[in-house]
Amino acid sequence: MLNLQAITKNFFLFLSNNKTLDRLAKRYGTRFGVDKLVGGETFSQAIPVIKQLNEDGLVVTVDHLGEFVESESEARERAQEAVETIDAMADNKLDCEMSVKLTSLGLDISRELVLTNMEMILDKARERGVTLQLDMEDSSRCQATIDIFKQLRAKYTNVGLVIQSYLYRSDKDLDELDEYNPYLRLVKGAYKEPGVVAFQDKDMVDRNLKQLIKKHMLNGNYTAVGSHDEEMINFTKELAEEQGIPKDRFEFQMLYGMRNKLQHDLAKEGYTVRVYMPYGMEWYGYYMRRLAERPANIAFAVKGIFSR
Template structure:
């Protein structure tokens, strides 16, 4: 029998794929504080928001919302938009990185297409000194994403990757990736995955995330912890102190609009805090998946929207 946590997760994942609610969300979302969760409908709208965060001592990574592109022309358009965004980041001297989803750049269409798009984006990013991170999507695309990361990392030092702790395979993936000295964002994971590939118990997901953080940091690789969880944040801070790992070797990442006080408190303590800021019209599915990750995120969302 499903417990309440599983029912809640399945409910929000179901909502994330509802096209009718997606259309309503685009139409009425601004009435419910979505502007506090998304940087803007366009990157130009997000620029002043990023500047304000930079002025407050926070750095940013931006993500143009949208995925699962099934048209070659649209995939190329998304690559064009990414190149333009990178140029805008440089033009405004923003302390900002970029995250991309490979399905938005043609992963489900043709491998050569996604490589071509990624190389074009990474060339511009390398030229301008900007880091790009490959978001991890569902488990069916995990191996392809890792393989493409390895291929790109051989040519572009400015590319990073996301690893999800709810997948059983992630510990082994860390071992295989270590020789690339990768910059990894370590997160719990936000997609609906079956028990044959992923932990279903929150405590196991949390435990595995701690193990991944410890392994990656002790391997000497730059580590980004993507979590709002006090316990895991405190674990990371204590781990760094215990092993003499300097604050410039890791960072904390949190979603834009959530846990704002915690973000600023950590920054005042001298830690790098990166705000993950989505922008674009396709915010609905992204947000529903975040609520589905853990029931506690529903409370985070409500507090995040109404607190500063």
């Protein structure tokens, strides 16, 4: 029998895929406390926030929010926006990377389109000294995302990838990716996946994430541990100390607006802490998944409703 937390998670994951609610969210803008989790509706609004985080000793990765891209013209617009954002990042001397979702660049439309868009973005990023990371989406797009990463990695060194520990396949994926000496962000995963492809038990997801972290770090590859879980963070710190892995070979990544004290404490200890900061009007799907991950985030929404 599902407990209340599981029911709440499933409910918000269901809402995250509702295109009608996504359209309503665009119309009515950032409300319901979403401003606590999103850097702004435009990148220009996010720039002073990023500068402050940099001054506080934190580095950043930005993600222009957007899902359900269905037209070639919109995908090309997203690619051009990414190019302009990279210029703005470099011009403002921000210590910042960029995360991109391939579906926002045409993955569901054609492979040729998404590759054309990604090459344009990566050419600009290489020119301006910026690193990009490909976000991983749901399991139905996992293989296509990995295939595109491999193709891009053969030409570009400034591109990384996300691997999700709740998928059964991830350990094998790590083995196959090792030859590319990849920069990977290792996370638990935020989508609702069926039992045929993903662990349903939290302990199994956690155990697999620890195995992936250990394997990737011992392989000598740069590792980003994307987790707010202090057990996972302590596991990584202890592994690095035991194996003599220097602090410049891994980092911790956390979402903007969550575990702020922990972020600053780790930075003061000399660890690299990267804040994942989304921005843009299309915040709905991202926000619903954050509510699903952590029920305490619902308090942000409630406060937003009664403070406007």
